[in-house]
Amino acid sequence: xxxxxxxxxxxxxxxxxxxxxxxxxxxxxxxxxxxxxxxxxxxxxxxxxxxxxxxxxxxxxxxxxxxxxxxxxxxxxxxxxxxxxxxxxxxxxxxxxxxxxxxxxxxxxxxxxxxxxxxxxxxxxxxxxxxxxxxxxxxxxxxxxxxxxxxxxxxxxxxxxxxxxx
Numbered sequence: 001x002x003x004x005x006x007x008x009x010x011x012x013x014x015x016x017x018x019x020x021x022x023x024x025x026x027x028x029x030x031x032x033x034x035x036x037x038x039x040x041x042x043x044x045x046x047x048x049x050x051x052x053x054x055x056x057x058x059x060x061x062x063x064x065x066x067x068x069x070x071x072x073x074x075x076x077x078x079x080x081x082x083x084x085x086x087x088x089x090x091x092x093x094x095x096x097x098x099x100x101x102x103x104x105x106x107x108x109x110x111x112x113x114x115x116x117x118x119x120x121x122x123x124x125x126x127x128x129x130x131x132x133x134x135x136x137x138x139x140x141x142x143x144x145x146x147x148x149x150x151x152x153x154x155x156x157x158x159x160x161x162x163x164x165x166x
Contacts, residue, residue, distance in 0.1 A: 005055075009051075009055055009058055009059055010062075012043055012046075012047060012059045013058075013059045013062040013063055013066070015043055016040045016043035016044070016059060016060075016062075016063040017040075017062075017063050017066050017067060017070075019039045019040045019042065019043065020039070020040040020063060020067050020071075021067075021070075021071065022039075023036060023037060023038075023039045023040065024071055030141075032134070032137050032141075033134075034115070034118060034119075034134065034138065035137065035138070035141045035145075036145070037145050037148065037149070038111060038114065038145050038146070038149055039149060039152075040063060041087070041107065041110060041111070041114070041146070041149045041153075042149050042152050042153045042156065043059065043063075044056050044059065044060055044087075044088065044091070044110075045091065045103055045106065045107055045110070045149060045150060045153035045154075045157070046153050046156060046157045046160060047059055048091055048092065048095050048100075048106070049095070049100055049103060049153070049157045050157060050160070053088070053092045056088060056092075057085070057088055060084050060085070060088055061084075064077070064080045064081055064084050065077075067080070068080060075125075078121055078125070079118045079121050079122070082117040082118055082120065082121040083113075083114040083115065083117040083118040083121075084114065084117075085117070086113045086114065086116065086117030086120075087110040087111070087113045087114035087117065088110070089113070090109050090110055090112075090113035091106050091107070091109060091110040091113075093109075094106040094109045094110070103150045103151075103153050103154040103157070104146075104147050104150035104151045104154060105150065106150055107146040107147060107148075107149045107150020107151070107153060108142075108143045108144075108146035108147045108150060109146065110146050110149075110150075111141075111142035111143060111144075111145050111146020111147075111149065112139060112142040112143050112146060113142075114142060114146075115138035115139065115141065115142035116138070116139075116142070118138075119131065119132070119134060119135060119138055
């Protein structure tokens with residue numbers, strides 16, 4: 001990996017971490033645990049559009065690790081990794097199927113996959129079937145917030161494309 005590319009990916013990781021930090025300071029929009037906008041996912045979507053899945057996973061892992069170290073607890077690392085990488089794999093698949101068009105649909109699929117991944121970890125860690133009662137709320141919120149982040153990534157990515165460094 002070239003120094004320019006590594007520096008660019010580090011800047012994307014920093015941007016993603018900063019967005020995550022700002023979003024963490026915003027009070028919850030709804031009184032249901034686990035529902036957030038997921039604004040840091042905008043960076044992941046942009047990377048999937050203009051870089052590779054490997055680059056996106058590098059930035060995603062860096063953000064998850066740093067955000068856990070700076071803002072979270074060790075247990076949140078499991079939730080973040082499961083949600084983040086389940087979402088990334090889903091978005092990679094959708095990105096390929098949709099030929100990098102309709103980023104908002106890729107974002108919606110990623111938001112849904114993120115919430116399902118986190119719900120599966122909650123179920124495995126607690127062994128409580130009651131956590132599955134959140135499923136309808138998390139499905140709806142994942143799709144809606146994913147559509148939003150996908151639209152933002154689509155519009156932002158158009159302007160960031162000229163700065164792409166390989």
